[in-house]
Amino acid sequence: MSPTLLLMTATAVAQPAPEPVTFAEHIAPLVYAHCAGCHRPGQVAPFPLLSYADTRRHARTALRVIRDREMPPWQPEPGHGDFRGERRLTDAQIALFERWVAAGTPEGDPAKAPAPPAVRDGWPLGPPDLVVKMDRPFAVPADGPDLYQNFVFPLGLKEDKWVTAVDFQATSPGVVHHVLYFADASGRGRKDEAAAKAKTGQPGFPGMGFRPTGMLGGWAVGATPVRLPGGLAVPLPKGADLVLQTHFHPSGKAESESLTVGLYFADKAPARTLHRLQLPPVFGLFSNIDIPPGKADFRVSDTFTLPVDVDLVGAGAHAHYLGKTLKTSATLSDGSERSLFLIRDWNFNWQGQYLYKDFVRLPKGTVLRGDVTWDNSAANPRNPHTPPVRARWGEGSEDEMGSVSLMLVAVNEADSDRLRIAIRLHTLEVLQASRRRGDRIDWERLGIPVPPEWERAPRGPDR
Ligand code: HEC
Known part of the structure; x- marks a missing residue:
């Protein structure tokens, strides 16, 4: 030894x-x-x-x-x-x-031993300012695939409101996997619901592709509801409906769900305006997402240069089943890199919105970058198809999409409009680049009216 x-x-x-x-x-x-x-x-x-x-x-x-x-x-x-x-x-x-x-x-x-934790009941954030309920329950079958159903709640607001938090109570919490809260000032949700109701008799309308006029937040299983930090709030215009996109995961026994939603309002408009940036925009609609079967490493990336100093408030990501890595990073003007968000092995079941503990300040001129990869090989255990099949951009759970997102505010509120316009322009540029490349977007298959910006954009050779 x-x-x-x-x-x-x-x-x-x-x-x-x-x-x-x-x-x-x-x-x-x-x-x-x-x-x-x-x-x-x-x-x-x-x-x-x-x-x-x-x-x-x-x-x-x-x-x-x-x-x-x-x-x-x-x-x-x-x-x-x-x-x-x-x-x-x-x-x-x-x-x-x-x-x-x-x-x-x-x-x-x-x-x-400590006592087991008490059951979560009531509203952890205190009594909401507005409570709305589904008027009829939605039937969730015992088994079968996951369901995505959108419920429309007319709010009857007589004035514009600012939302700081949204929470809900479920009658069958065992089947509710995640919920996204949208504002809909277009009346589209009501129309879709009326059309679907006539066919199925169920409340709401199916699909994960509802196009809202505003995003109010989201909740995934296990998350505790939180208020937006720093006095921030998102607008909810008078007359708008609330649309709840709900992901149900059948539990083995037939259940019925009747959701109650609570909204929390700010007393006044926030001092700073919250913006959302998606890289690439529109969940990759203009990024030519068309993933051949067997392709293990399909990539899309996008960059955006900050026109003003910003504070990052939160980060998130979205993809369907084939999403693999989702990454957001920043390159500062001195060339240094900063990683802002990374998911290495995306799991559709656990999507969430993540709030930074402290706002992350980034100076004007910083280049933000989003990188998304998909794995459409047979080796991906989450691939819903054996053998794998072609996956195109789309709103069905069989289709793919993907982007990373950031919630951000201008450091000086006076710069907020510049930030908003730069984000809009960025979307337009990505759309135009797609058109120039000759990307094919089958608007009819997607059920989306052709956007006028698309029709107007100079067109490249057909591919
Ligand atoms: C956010 C909710 C959540 C939390 C927190 C959570 N679990 Fe789970 N757990 C689930 C769900 C849902 C499943 C069912 C499988 C799935 O959907 O991935 C599961 C499945 C499991 C399984 C079965 C896995 C298998 O392969 O059969 C084990 C064991 C487990 N959890 C242990 C734990 C332990 C230990 C902790 C704490 C350290 C924990 N879980 C925390 C939601 C959670």
Whole structure:
């Protein structure tokens, strides 16, 4: 034995034995804080983690999914933006769970265990300023594919409002996977709903492609509702409807859902205007997304140069099942790079909107870049088709789309209009570039009226 090794062994012997890890003292606090929010009756997770018996029963699988960082679900990579409500276990917490399983999952003294967390009820943000309810329930079948249904809530607002938060209560929380909140001042939602109702008798209308006039936010399973930070709020014009795009995940038994939505308003217009930037714009509609079957690394990227100093408020991403990596980065004028957001292995089930813990300030001239890749190979376990099939841009769950997004404000509100116009122009430029390349967009298949900007744009050779 080498002297070093001898020394090490001696030290090891001299150290007190590590404290035994028990459920009561170590694992219960971890599981109740990081798992039980979803792993409880009436929530999406398939089994509860609300007691020693529950946790012991699932200990081995739990260890595997914790180690693989599949659970708790949290997509953004650490080191690429610092977000609120981060749901990641530390290496030390994972090591603790490993030690507990290795020791044979001992319970310890039950008297030392914390009480399981109380069921979330009522409105965590307090009573909403406006509550609306579905007038009829929506029937969710026991099984079959996931459903996307949009519900229209006429709000009857007599004046413009500013929304700081939206929350909802479900009658069958076990089937509601995520919800997007839109404002619709166009009446399109009502029309679509009336058309669909005539056919199916169900409330709402199907699809994930509703084109709103405003975005109010989103909620994904396990998320706690939050108010926008820094006194920010999004506009909700008088007369607008609220449209809720809801993703249902059948639970194994037939359920019916009747959602109640609560809106929270600001007392006055915010001092700074919130903007949204998508890279590429319109979820990649003008980025020639046409992914051949078997293609493992289909890429699209887009850049936008900041016309004014900005503060980034939040980041997010959207793609369908084949999305793989979604990345947002910034190149400053001195050439330095900063990563703002990264999802390495996109999982459609866990989309969310992420708010930076602190606003991220970026100076005028910074180049923002969005990179999206898709994996349409048979090796992608999330590919809905075996063998893979061609995936084009579209709004159905079989089609693809993808972009990263940022919520941002101008540092000086006086610059807000310049920022807004630059974002609009950027969309127009990307549209025109698509037209010049000769991209084919089958507007009829998409069910979208041909935009006048598209008709007017100089046209390249047909491909
Ligand atoms: C945001 C909600 C949420 C949180 C938080 C969460 N889970 Fe899950 N968990 C789910 C859902 C939903 C599933 C079902 C599989 C799926 O949809 O990916 C699941 C599945 C599982 C499974 C089964 C995996 C398999 O392959 O069979 C285990 C084990 C598990 N979770 C353990 C945990 C543990 C341990 C924690 C805390 C460290 C945790 N989960 C936190 C929602 C959650």
